[in-house]
Amino acid sequence: MKKTAIIVDDERLARAELKKMLSEYPGIEIVGEASNVDEGIELVNLHDPHVLFLDIQMPEKTGFDLLQSLDRLPIVIFTTAHDEFAIKAFEVSAMDYLLKPIDPNRLADTMQKLNAIEDKEEFPIENRIDQRNILTDIDQVFVKDGEKCWFVTLSEIRLFESVGNYARVFFGNNKPLILKSLNSLEERLDPKTFFRANRKHIVNLRMIERVEPFFNGGLLVEIKGGEKIEVSRRQAVRFKEMMSL
DSSP, X not given: OOEEEEEEOSOHHHHHHHHHHHTTOTTEEEEEEESSHHHHHXXXXXXXXXXXXXEXXXXXXXXXXXXXXXXXXXXXXXXXXXXXXXXHHSOSOSSEEEESSOOHHHHHHHHHHHXXXXXXXXXXXXXXXXXXXXXXXXXXXXXXXXXXXXXXXXXXXXXXXXXXXXXXXXXXXBOOEESOOHHHHHHHBOTTTEEEOSSSEEEEGGGEEEEEEOGGGOEEEEETTSOEEEEOHHHHHHHHHHXXX
16 A cells, blocks of 8 residues: 655745656655645645655744644655754654755665555554544654754653653653643553553553562552652552553
């Protein structure tokens, strides 16, 4: 089955050239194109594409602004004329970025990477639309902390920690702060994967390496990365029910 794609670029000729180049790849279907960020957001929300070809520098709003406005991220491939800007703006966790003018051989490499990605058709698109408000562990999210940006698959996040009105996100060696409350995150995360251990922490159940009894009927879980998180007595009951046969 074809992967659907949307192109967002303020330059009409750049969009036309990319569409022409992508016509060489039968596995990709362009379902829409936009000339600015607001149009792009509407198209992505409407079509829920597999792939987003996204320019970075556009009038009024940037490609980063678009990504921050999405509930769910497609596979992101940046198209930009500014290699230094792209490299400095984020630690590249997007699938790829293409420098304009796009070299056909470079595009071929990108398409090869794209084809190697596990096919999302295992998770039918109609299901993903119906469950748009719930983020599963296969979804990719955009995380921005100051000048640093990441694209992170939720399965890579082991822990969320409340810090006032912010939440600290733990993945790899990174611990950025995002302007989200733990309660709002809990509403969006799949409860089959992410568990509210206590008032301050949400843990990825698949990242738990050890569970020990703790004070007052609670539990102490150790997750990959070495963090030890207390599961409150009340939540320990739920945890045991979820994790038992």
